[in-house]
Amino acid sequence: MTRTASTASPPAPAAGTGPTGKQPTRHRVRAGASWRDRPMRKLTPWLFLLAPLALLITFTYVPVGNMIYYSFTDWDGISPTRNYVGTENYTEIFTRPELFRVFAVSFYYLAASVVQIVIALYFAAVLSFDLRFRNLFKGILFFPYLINGVAIGFVFLYFFQDGGTLDSVLSWFGVGTDHAWLGTPESANTSMAGVSVWRFTGLNFVLFLGAIQSIPGELYEAAQLDGAGRWKQFRHIIAPSIRPVLSLSVILAISGSLSVFEIPYIMTGGATETSTFVIQTVKFAFQFNKTGLASACAVVLLAIILVITWIQRRLVPDEKVDLV
Numbered sequence: 001m002t003r004t005a006s007t008a009s010p011p012a013p014a015a016g017t018g019p020t021g022k023q024p025t026r027h028r029v030r031a032g033a034s035w036r037d038r039p040m041r042k043l044t045p046w047l048f049l050l051a052p053l054a055l056l057i058t059f060t061y062v063p064v065g066n067m068i069y070y071s072f073t074d075w076d077g078i079s080p081t082r083n084y085v086g087t088e089n090y091t092e093i094f095t096r097p098e099l100f101r102v103f104a105v106s107f108y109y110l111a112a113s114v115v116q117i118v119i120a121l122y123f124a125a126v127l128s129f130d131l132r133f134r135n136l137f138k139g140i141l142f143f144p145y146l147i148n149g150v151a152i153g154f155v156f157l158y159f160f161q162d163g164g165t166l167d168s169v170l171s172w173f174g175v176g177t178d179h180a181w182l183g184t185p186e187s188a189n190t191s192m193a194g195v196s197v198w199r200f201t202g203l204n205f206v207l208f209l210g211a212i213q214s215i216p217g218e219l220y221e222a223a224q225l226d227g228a229g230r231w232k233q234f235r236h237i238i239a240p241s242i243r244p245v246l247s248l249s250v251i252l253a254i255s256g257s258l259s260v261f262e263i264p265y266i267m268t269g270g271a272t273e274t275s276t277f278v279i280q281t282v283k284f285a286f287q288f289n290k291t292g293l294a295s296a297c298a299v300v301l302l303a304i305i306l307v308i309t310w311i312q313r314r315l316v317p318d319e320k321v322d323l324v
Contacts, residue, residue: 064302070295077291089296099297102277105189105264106257112193113253117246119197120204125234128212138209145202153266156195157182160267185273192263192274199263200256204249211242247316254312255305277301 071089073082093099123141127134144152159165160181182188215237223233261278264270270279277297285294 067295067298070292071299073292075291076289077285078289082292085292089293090300092293093296093300099280100277102275102280103258105274105276106260108189108193109196109257109260110253112197113200113257116197116201117204117249117253120201120249121208121242121246124205124208124212125238128209128238129230138205141205142202144199145206147199149199149262150266152195152199153263156192156263157267160191182268183272188268188272188274192267195263195267196260203252207245207249208242211245212238215241247312250316251309251312254308258305258308259301 070082072084072086074085074088075082120141123137127137162180166181179187181191219237220233223237228236259278260276261282264274264276265279265282268274270276270283278301281294281297281301284290284297
């Protein structure tokens with residue numbers, strides 16, 4: 001009896017292998033390498049930053065550097081020659097106390113900044129809830145900030161002039177007045193500080209409203225279930241969450257009150273003791289042709305603002321807000 005030979009077929013190649021059973025050649029990536037390790041990938045973010053950095057350096061840091069350089073010269077702003085005088089301009093600034101008396105005017109605008117922060121915080125808290133016509137009120141509050149400062153100065157110049165809009169409105173209510181609103185230092189500074197409240201309340205309002213709307217809605221729902229009213233929601237939810245934005249508003253208020261320019265320059269030109277440090281600096285540069293001294297004044301003002309901001313940040317450091 002003849003035994004037939006076994007004709008078993010050869011085993012099939014494993015999945016992913018070639019007909020010979022060998023793995024196909026593939027591009028092997030170095031162990032631990034990533035697409036982020038490629039040089040072009042690292043360079044791409046800097047390519048996107050190239051244009052804004054060029055604009056920032058050209059229109060911010062280069063002018064500041066030139067200003068610091070001019071502060072050590074006697075340049076008049078016209079002549080091509082600039083003689084180096086060392087710290088003579090700074091010595092003149094700090095040996096003339098009358099140059100710093102104009103900072104007393106800044107207290108009017110600092111008080112106005114406190115008022116505008118309180119008003120903006122109130123309306124931001126109220127309009128953050130579901131109310132009728134709240135979008136209309138948001139637009140009304142923010143609209144003054146969109147108007148050019150020079151235009152605002154001219155509008156309120158006619159508003160406060162003798163026999164102007166304010167006197168006409170008061171006469172409708174039987175209030176007769178012959179008061180010169182811009183004729184005395186106290187009245188003029190108070191009036192222009194009120195104009196700044198009208199103009200900049202919208203900026204603080206938008207900052208506060210954005211911070212409030214970023215609060216998770218679940219917190220309000222949980223507070224309502226616990227029986228918390230609007231005041232308790234503001235005290236325990238809204239107030240802690242907007243602390244960083246409030247700190248930013250305080251910094252803007254202080255720096256803004258020290259560098260007021262447009263409104264008093266248009267409305268009074270610095271007369272009747274309404275001149276600010278910036279108006280005084282502009283007069284040094286363009287009226288008395290002392291660009292070197294004006295540059296030194298600008299450097300001093302910049303240093304004062306930076307020091308005050310640093311002190312404020314040290315006294316009230318940023319705290320991480322975690323309400324969830």
